[in-house]
Structures are given as structure tokens and as C-alpha cells.
Amino acid sequence: xxxxxxxxxxxxxGTQRANEILRACVHCGFCTxxxxxxxxxxxxxxxxxxxxxxxxxxxxxxxxxxxxTVKHIDRCLSCLACMTTCPSGVHYMHLVDHARExxxxxxxxxxxxxxxxxxxxxxxPYPKRFRLALLxxxxxxxxxxxxxxxxxxxxxxMAPKHIPPVSRNDDPQSFSATGARKMRVALxxxxxxxxLNTDINDATIRLLRRLGCEIVVAKGAGCCxxxxxxxxxxxxxxxxxxxxxxxWCSEIDGEGLDAIVINTSGCGTTVKDYGHMxxxxxxxxxxxRVSALAMDVSELLMKLExxxxxxxxxxxxxxxxxxxxxxxxxxxxxxxxxxxAGFTVVEPADSHLCCGSAGTYNLMxxxxxxxxxxxxxxxxxxxxxxxxxxxxxxxxMQIGSGTxxxxxxxxxxxxxxxxxxxPPALTEExxxxxxxxILR
Numbered sequence: 001x002x003x004x005x006x007x008x009x010x011x012x013x014g015t016q017r018a019n020e021i022l023r024a025c026v027h028c029g030f031c032t033x034x035x036x037x038x039x040x041x042x043x044x045x046x047x048x049x050x051x052x053x054x055x056x057x058x059x060x061x062x063x064x065x066x067x068x069t070v071k072h073i074d075r076c077l078s079c080l081a082c083m084t085t086c087p088s089g090v091h092y093m094h095l096v097d098h099a100r101e102x103x104x105x106x107x108x109x110x111x112x113x114x115x116x117x118x119x120x121x122x123x124x125p126y127p128k129r130f131r132l133a134l135l136x137x138x139x140x141x142x143x144x145x146x147x148x149x150x151x152x153x154x155x156x157x158m159a160p161k162h163i164p165p166v167s168r169n170d171d172p173q174s175f176s177a178t179g180a181r182k183m184r185v186a187l188x189x190x191x192x193x194x195x196l197n198t199d200i201n202d203a204t205i206r207l208l209r210r211l212g213c214e215i216v217v218a219k220g221a222g223c224c225x226x227x228x229x230x231x232x233x234x235x236x237x238x239x240x241x242x243x244x245x246x247x248w249c250s251e252i253d254g255e256g257l258d259a260i261v262i263n264t265s266g267c268g269t270t271v272k273d274y275g276h277m278x279x280x281x282x283x284x285x286x287x288x289r290v291s292a293l294a295m296d297v298s299e300l301l302m303k304l305e306x307x308x309x310x311x312x313x314x315x316x317x318x319x320x321x322x323x324x325x326x327x328x329x330x331x332x333x334x335x336x337x338x339x340x341a342g343f344t345v346v347e348p349a350d351s352h353l354c355c356g357s358a359g360t361y362n363l364m365x366x367x368x369x370x371x372x373x374x375x376x377x378x379x380x381x382x383x384x385x386x387x388x389x390x391x392x393x394x395x396x397m398q399i400g401s402g403t404x405x406x407x408x409x410x411x412x413x414x415x416x417x418x419x420x421x422x423p424p425a426l427t428e429e430x431x432x433x434x435x436x437x438i439l440r
Contacts, residue, residue, distance in 0.1 A: 001022050001023055001024075001025040001026070001027065001052075001056070002023075003019050003022050003023055003056065003060065004060055005019050005059075005060060009059075009060075009062070013279070013280050014098040014101065014102075015059060015098075017094055017095075017098065018055070018059055018094075018095055018098050018099075021090055021091050021092070021094060021095045022052065022055075022056050022095070024088050024089060024090045024091075025049075025052055025088060025090045026088050027049065028087065028088070029047075029049055030085050030086060030087060031047065031048035031049055031081075031082035031085050031086055031090075031092075032044075032047040032048070032049060033085065034081040034082060034084070034085045034352055034353070035047050035048055035081060035082055036077060036079060036081070036353050036354045036356075036372055037075050037076065037077060037368060038050075039353075040368055040371050040372065041075070041368070043072075045068075045072045046072055046075050046076075048076075048082035048092055050072065051072055051073060051076055051096065051099075052090075052092070052095065054069045054072060054073070055073070055095060055096070055099045058099070058102065059098075059099070059102065064106050064107065065102070065103045065106055065107040069103075070103055070107055070109075073096065073099055073100065073103060074364070074365070075365060075368065076096055077322070077354050077356070077358040077361055078093065078096060078097075078230055078358060078359070078361075079322035079326060079353075079354040079358060080092065080093055080269075080322060080323075080326035080327050081322065081326050081352055081353070081354070083326055084325070084326045084329070084352070093273075093327070094276065097229065097230065097232075100230065100231065100232035101232040101234050102232070103232055104231065104232030104233060104234075105232070112149060116149075116151055116152075116363075116364065117231055117364075120227070120231075120360050120363065120364075121227065121228050121231060121233060121236060124191065124192050124227055124360070125191045125192070125222070125223035125225075125227055125228065125240060126191065126223075127191055127192070127194040127195045130191070130192055130195040130196075131163060131166075131195045134158075134159045134160070134163050134195060134196075135159075135163060137155060137156045137157075137158060137159035138159045138163070140156050141156045141157065141159065144156045144157065150366045150367065151363060151364060151366060153366070154362060154363050154366040154369075155363055157401065158362075158363065158397070160196060160197075160397070163195070164196075164197060164198045164199070165198070166194075166198070167194070167198035167201060167202055169198075169201060169202055169205055169217075170189040170194050170198070170201055170217065171217065172217050172218065172219035172220075172221075173216075173217055174214065174215065174216045174217075175205055175209055175214065175215040175216075176209070176214055177209055177212045177213055177214045178209045178210050178212070179212060180212060181212060181213070181214050182211070182212035182213065182304065183212065183213045183214070183258040183259065183300075183304070184213070184214045184216065184255060184256060184257055184258055185208065185213050185214070185215055185216070185257060185258055185259045185260065185261045185300065186215075186216050186217070186218050186221070186248055186251055186257050186259075186260045186261070187201065187204060187205065187208075187215050187216070187217055187261050187263075188221065188224065188244070188260060188261065188262045188263075188264075188267060188271070189201050189217055189221070190223070190224070190263075190264050190267055190393075191222060191223035191224075192227075192393065192394075193263075193264050193393040196393055196397060197393055197396070197409075199408075199409075199412060199423060199424055199425070200263055200264075200393065200409045200411060200412065201263065203409065203411050203412040203414075203415035203416075203420060203423070204261070204263050204297060204411050204415075206415050206420045207301075207411060207414055207415040207418060207420065208261070208297075208300070208304075210418060210419060210420075211301070211304040211305075211306060211418075212304065213300075213304070215261075216251055216255075216257075218247040218248055218250065218251050219247060219250075220243055220244075220246060220247035220250075221243065221244045221247040221248060222240065222243060222244065223240045224240065224241065224244060224262075224267040224270045224271050225237035225238065225239075225240035225241040225244075225270060226266055226267055226269070226270040226359065227359055227360060228240065229241075229270060229277070230359055230360075231360075237277075238277065238278070238281075241270075241271075241274055241277060241278070241287075242278075242283060244271070244274075244290070245274060245278070245283055245286050245287050245290050246283075246286070248260055248290050248293075249286045249289060249290065252289060252293070257293055258293075259293055259294075259295045259300055260290060260293045260294045260295065261295055261296075261297050261300050262294060262295065262296055262297065263296075263297040263391070263409065263411055264391075264392055264393050264394075265296060265321045265323040265324035265327070265328065265330075265391050265392040266321070266323040266327075266359060266392055266394060268294060268295075268296045268323065268324070268327075268328055269323040269324075269327030269328055271290065271291065271294040272291050272294045272328060273291065274287040274288075274290050274291045274294075275287050275288040275290075275291040275292075296324060296328060296330055296333075296391065297391075297410075297411050298324075298330060298333035298334045298337060298391065298410065299330065299333060301333070301337055301411075301414065302333050302336070302337070306337060306340060306341070306414065306418065307418060308340055308341075308342075309340065309341040309342035309417045309418065310342050311342045312341075312342040312343055312344075312417075314343050314344065314386050314387060315343075315344045315346060315383070315384065315385045315386050315387070316338055316343045316344065316345050316346070316385060316386070316387045316388070316389050316413065317345075317346050317347065317348060317380045317383045317385035317387070317388045317389070317405075318334060318335050318338065318345050318346070318347055318388075318389050318390075318410075319348070319351075319355065319376070319380060319388055319389065319390040319395055319399060319407075320334075320347070320351050320352070320390075321390055321391050321392035321394075321395045322354045322358070323392060324391050324392065325351075325352065326352075334389070334391055334410045335347075337410070337414055338389065338410065338413060338414070341413065341414055341417035341418070342417060343413065343417070346383040346385060347383070348376070348379035348380045348382065348383060349379045349382070350375075350379060351379075353372070353375070353376070354372055354376075355372060355373055355376040355395050355398050355399055356368065356369035356370065356371070356372030356373045356376065356398060357369070357373075357392075357394035357395050357397065357398035357399075358394070359394060362394075362398055369398075373398055373399065373401070373402050374402065376398075376399060376402075377399060377402040377403045380399065380403065380405070381403060381405060385405060386405075387405065387406055387407070387408060387413070387426065388403070388405050388406070388407040388408075389407070389408060389409070389410045389413055390407060390409065390410065391409065391410050391411075393409075396408075396409065406423075406425045406426050407425065408423045408425045408426065409423075412425075
């Protein structure tokens with residue numbers, strides 16, 4: 001694609017990167033075949049190619065974003081299926097992130113939009129605040145019909161039936177390996193996940209200890225910054241990311257780390273991009289070190305030689321989170337590990353398509369998100385699974401709200417198969433088994 005940016009425009013690092021990406025695009029349209037919003041809406045402007053044209057026009061002309069352009073950019077899930085499909089290697093993620101930052105800086109949204117985005121940015125990345133908000137949502141859910149905005153209704157519907165108690169395993173500390181130590185790893189405990197589902201981190205700690213990892217929860221680490229980053233709120237996202245970089249580099253420079261393990265794939269995609277995010281920042285070198293060590297939990301488990309399990313009479317439908325299969329290009333590891341553990345693994349039709357969760361997308365674009373959820377649930381249930389497994393808390397919440405089939409994190413099933421407790425989601429009423437300690 002030909003571009004006409006001036007030398008002065010290209011002095012901006014974001015515009016310079018956008019120019020590189022735009023020039024790689026050859027207008028082929030392969031991306032439209034795998035774009036969920038294009039399939040749902042059928043509008044070229046709601047396809048990656050259409051959005052690329054709009055972003056190019058906006059940036060080249062340095063024009064203030066108009067409501068139409070903002071609408072179509074906001075409708076993008078950032079599922080990154082287009083990047084998997086693109087034969088030219090167009091890095092759409094960096095382009096749309098820059099466009100969102102540009103919009104945030106130069107466009108005044110309607111009051112309700114500003115208010116909702118402010119609330120999400122001030123609550124979701126902070127577990128204590130999020131817990132209080134979830135409690136409020138549970139109380140307010142019976143009155144959802146009074147809400148004039150579908151987005152408010154979606155926020156009330158988000159609260160799970162059971163809000164889990166705080167897990168002290170998420171506090172800064174170290175867990176020794178069971179037996180000989182093979183690795184020392186930092187576990188990213190996340191933010192929203194600590195409020196929505198504490199079983200995931202608990203299972204990760206048990207499993208990694210059993211496989212020979214010393215695990216450290218670094219003091220000062222917290223939200224990865226993804227939520228505010230994808231809103232275009234760069235200063236906020238970089239502040240969160242900088243805390244993680246400093247916390248993990250302190251461990252790297254101290255006793256050392258072999259990996260930074262992440263069990264929420266949306267966070268993993270962002271942490272692996274810290275090097276790019278901080279490329280012009282004094283923290284650039286440390287950010288690169290962190291990105292180089294970041295691993296999805298499935299990547300780490302493939303290195304740890306997980307034992308083979310006995311064949312089980314359990315069919316697991318594996319849902320591939322977009323941030324894992326497209327953002328990190330990890331496609332087979334979770335399925336390979338589940339099969340190794342003895343489960344029968346099946347996949348839904350169109351497994352490359354998003355479930356509609358996409359960070360805060362299900363809250364800000366509930367209608368489109370709902371259509372994507374219905375299709376994903378339908379294709380998963382068509383495989384008649386006993387369990388649905390996924391590697392991202394957002395997908396788990398989204399899909400779980402539309403099906404009676406129990407949904408658990410992949411790592412919970414692997415922990416169970418190697419000697420851990422049965423995942424609480426598979427027990428009666430989702431309760432923990434009282435006679436099994438949190439750590440084992």
C-alpha cells in the first residue's frame with residue numbers, strides 16, 4: 001500500500017511504525033474471510049482491510065477522528081485472526097493499538113462512553129475494587145431491566161454466581177519445588193482473574209511445583225496493562241507494565257528467572273509485546289528481557305516433560321483463545337498436553353473465530369459480542385463434550401455464561417490429571433473439596 005506521510009509525521013514513533021505496517025498491506029482481502037465482525041456485520045468498514053484504509057486516511061491527513069471512524073475501530077475485537085491469515089505479514093495489532101491511542105488523544109466521546117470507559121479502567125485492573133464491583137453487580141442484577149443502556153446490563157450480567165474468596169497464594173512469596181528444582185519461574189497472578197477465579201493460579205502453582213519449579217510471585221507485579229492499552233490509554237497501561245518490568249527484573253537480577261509464566265493468554269500477548277511498547281523508553285532493555293522470558297503456561301509445560309496419564313473416559317472440547325492462537329501463535333500445545341494427560345480432545349467448527357469476549361468488548365459491544373458467543377457455544381456443544389477447556393479467563397466467563405457444560409482452565413485439568421484435586425467447577429455447585437489443601 002502506498003503511503004504519503006511527511007518527514008515530520010514520521011518523526012512520531014507510532015506513525016513511523018504505522019507507515020511500515022501500512023506499506024506491507026497489499027489489499028488482498030484474505031483477512032475478511034476470518035474477521036468475526038465482518039462475518040457478523042457484512043460491512044467492509046468492519047473488516048481489517050476496511051479499518052486499515054480508515055486508519056491510513058486518519059493518520060496521513062492528521063484529521064481529528066470522526067464518529068464513523070471511531071465506531072468501526074471500536075468494533076474491532078483485536079482478535080488478530082487477520083494476522084494469522086495475512087500472507088504479507090501485516091502487523092495489524094500494532095496498527096490498531098496506535099489508532100486507538102490517536103483516537104483517545106483527539107476524540108471526545110459522548111458522556112456515557114467516557115464514563116463507562118473510565119469506570120472499567122478504574123475497576124477491572126484492581127482486584128479489590130473489582131471484587132466490590134462484582135458484589136454490587138450481583139445485588140443489582142435483578143434490576144437490570146431498569147437499565148437504559150445495554151452496556152450497563154452487560155456489566156451486571158458479568159458477575160459470576162459465586163465470587164471466590166481471596167487466595168493467599170496470590171500474595172508476593174515463593175513456593176519451593178517438590179523434589180529436585182528444575183527451574184525458577186515467576187508467576188503472573190494477573191488482576192481480574194484474581195477476583196473472578198482463584199482456582200487457576202492455585203492449580204498452576206500446584207502443577208508447576210509438582211513438575212520441579214520453584215515459583216515466585218514477585219512483589220510489585222500486578223495488572224499487565226492490556227485493558228487500558230487496548231483502550232488507547234497509553235500512560236495508564238505503561239504505568240502498569242512498568243511496575244511489572246521493574247518487579248520481574250528485580251527477580252532476574254537477584255536469584256534469577258528461567259521464565260515468566262502467564263496463564264491468562266490475553267495478558268501473555270501484551271507482556272510479550274513489552275519490548276515494542278517500551279522501545280523508546282528508558283526501560284527498553286529491561287522490557288526486552290521481560291518479553292524474552294514471558295511464556296504461556298502451556299509453553300512452559302512442554303519444556304517440563306509432563307508425565308503421560310491414563311486414558312480417561314472424558315471428552316474435552318478445547319476452545320482456542322484468540323490471544324493464544326493468533327496473538328502468540330500457540331496452537332497445538334494445550335491440545336497436546338490434554339491428550340498426554342489422557343483426555344479425549346475435540347475442537348469446535350471454526351475454532352479460529354472469536355467467542356466475543358475480547359477484554360472489555362463484551363461489555364462495550366454487547367450485541368455483537370452476544371452473537372459471537374451464541375455461535376461459539378453452539379459449535380462447542382455440537383461436539384457433545386463433558387468439559388470445555390480454555391486458556392483465558394475472559395473466554396471462560398463469556399462461554400460459561402451461555403452453556404451448562406462446565407468450563408475450566410486447561411491447567412486445572414492438567415493439575416487434576418497429575419495428582420491435584422478435581423477442579424471445583426466440576427464438583428457439585430462448584431465448591432472446593434474441603435479435605436484437600438490449596439497446595440499439595
